[in-house]
Amino acid sequence: MTAGVDLGVPATQAIRSDEDVVRVRQLVRTTAVAVKLSLVDQTKLVTAASELARNTLIYGGGGSAEVTTVEDGRRRGVRIVFADQGPGIADLDEAFTDGFTTGGGLGLGLSGARRLVDDFDIWTAVGEGTRITVIKWSR
Amino acid sequence: MALSAEQSGRLARLLTEHADRLTARWTEIVAGSLRGRLSQAELARQARELHRSIIDAGQHGLRDLADEHGGELRAVLAELSASRARQGFSATETAISVFALKDALLELMEQSRDADTLRDFVAYSALIDQMGLFTFESFVRTREGLIADQAEQLLELSTPVVKLWEGVVAVPLVGTLDSARAQVVMERLLQTLVDTGSPYAIIDITGVPAVDTQVAQHILKTVVAARLMGADCIISGIRPQIAQTIVALGIEFGDIATKASLADALRHVLRLTGVETATRRARRES
Numbered sequence: 137m138t139a140g141v142d143l144g145v146p147a148t149q150a151i152r153s154d155e156d157v158v159r160v161r162q163l164v165r166t167t168a169v170a171v172k173l174s175l176v177d178q179t180k181l182v183t184a185a186s187e188l189a190r191n192t193l194i195y196g197g198g199g200s201a202e203v204t205t206v207e208d209g210r211r212r213g214v215r216i217v218f219a220d221q222g223p224g225i226a227d228l229d230e231a232f233t234d235g236f237t238t239g240g241g242l243g244l245g246l247s248g249a250r251r252l253v254d255d256f257d258i259w260t261a262v263g264e265g266t267r268i269t270v271i272k273w274s275r
Numbered sequence: 276m277a278l279s280a281e282q283s284g285r286l287a288r289l290l291t292e293h294a295d296r297l298t299a300r301w302t303e304i305v306a307g308s309l310r311g312r313l314s315q316a317e318l319a320r321q322a323r324e325l326h327r328s329i330i331d332a333g334q335h336g337l338r339d340l341a342d343e344h345g346g347e348l349r350a351v352l353a354e355l356s357a358s359r360a361r362q363g364f365s366a367t368e369t370a371i372s373v374f375a376l377k378d379a380l381l382e383l384m385e386q387s388r389d390a391d392t393l394r395d396f397v398a399y400s401a402l403i404d405q406m407g408l409f410t411f412e413s414f415v416r417t418r419e420g421l422i423a424d425q426a427e428q429l430l431e432l433s434t435p436v437v438k439l440w441e442g443v444v445a446v447p448l449v450g451t452l453d454s455a456r457a458q459v460v461m462e463r464l465l466q467t468l469v470d471t472g473s474p475y476a477i478i479d480i481t482g483v484p485a486v487d488t489q490v491a492q493h494i495l496k497t498v499v500a501a502r503l504m505g506a507d508c509i510i511s512g513i514r515p516q517i518a519q520t521i522v523a524l525g526i527e528f529g530d531i532a533t534k535a536s537l538a539d540a541l542r543h544v545l546r547l548t549g550v551e552t553a554t555r556r557a558r559r560e561s
Binding site: 154158161165175176178179180182183186187190234241242244245247248249251252 | 453486488525
């Protein structure tokens with residue numbers, strides 16, 4: 137995936153409670169508006185961030201989200217990194233299957249979030265944690 | 276830390292001896308920091324009350340604000356900070372009301388230059404710091420209480436169920452739909468369905484900025500619960516960006532009717548119930 141060059145200082149939001157998920161959403165929306173994403177892309181990115189932040193909270197036991205404005209020469213975008221030191225994901229294929237959940241949700245959060253963004257990168261190790269990087273580019 | 280029994284006794288005597296001068300100076304300092312937002316008479320009354328409870332505590336040999344002789348003093352401080360918090364003063368302005376006593380005491384004690392007085396002042400100063408911190412903490416507690424009350428009121432306010440037509444109720448959802456609010460919405464809607472005997476309910480999500488899987492799940496559960504009670508639900512207010520996001524996420528609303536606007540939803544329900552809507556045409560007289 138294209139990492140992009142950082143523009144500006146990343147803003148970090150800790151994810152410890154439901155209110156923090158709302159704060160992540162607001163931070164992402166503000167950044168997306170600043171980068172001039174279209175309304176549809178803003179909504180998609182905010183929704184993806186909401187899913188991943190809630191996963192970080194519920195399955196990762198809390199963590200953080202780091203929001204950065206990035207550029208790859210032609211276009212600008214928003215990169216969000218969700219990191220936790222939770223149990224990790226044992227079977228990634230299973231986790232990305234629509235409708236699979238170990239919690240009580242719809243089982244669409246992780247797979248849906250991947251469909252909502254342009255770049256999606258996941259690193260996970262059982263017992264160490266999970267780190268998900270997503271980017272949405274402006275058109 | 277804290278005071279010895281003799282020190283607190285001396286503090287009580289000192290405060291009694293210079294009662295008028297101390298409370299007057301104290302009131303003056305606090306009044307300066309609050310810039311006339313509280314009347315002199317009110318401030319003087321609070322200073323006198325605090326003054327009296329410190330003397331009481333001192334006479335009983337108060338050693339630490341947290342011990343049993345400090346009960347009365349703590350109550351007075353808590354009352355002071357609660358009233359400041361409710362009147363909208365900042366935490367600093369509230370704490371200054373206590374810390375001002377330190378300045379007033381210093382002015383009184385700096386005339387004598389022996390080491391014992393200095394030691395006493397340091398001990399009193401530590402006690403006043405404790406009082407200040409206690410005030411600060413109870414200020415924060417009062418504020419947190421106010422915020423919790425407001426959050427609860429907001430929860431009530433933000434989930435009205437309105438009757439749109441005979442047999443049609445609507446829930447306009449605004450803002451973030453978390454689990455607590457979703458629960459309130461569901462309860463309200465189901466109760467209103469029973470109270471009004473309405474066979475149709477419209478859930479309008481125009482005011483929900485982002486529909487993620489959690490929000491969708493809450494809405495779906497509400498719809499299923501309403502169906503169990505024999506009512507049909509229509510979801511309205513699905514804007515283009517929300518529609519695209521829902522598709523990308525892969526959320527299926529199944530056979531639940533969804534409409535772009537509340538007006539469409541109402542028209543849909545009216546048609547189902549057999550109510551005819553007609554646009555009146557101006558009749559031309561020939």
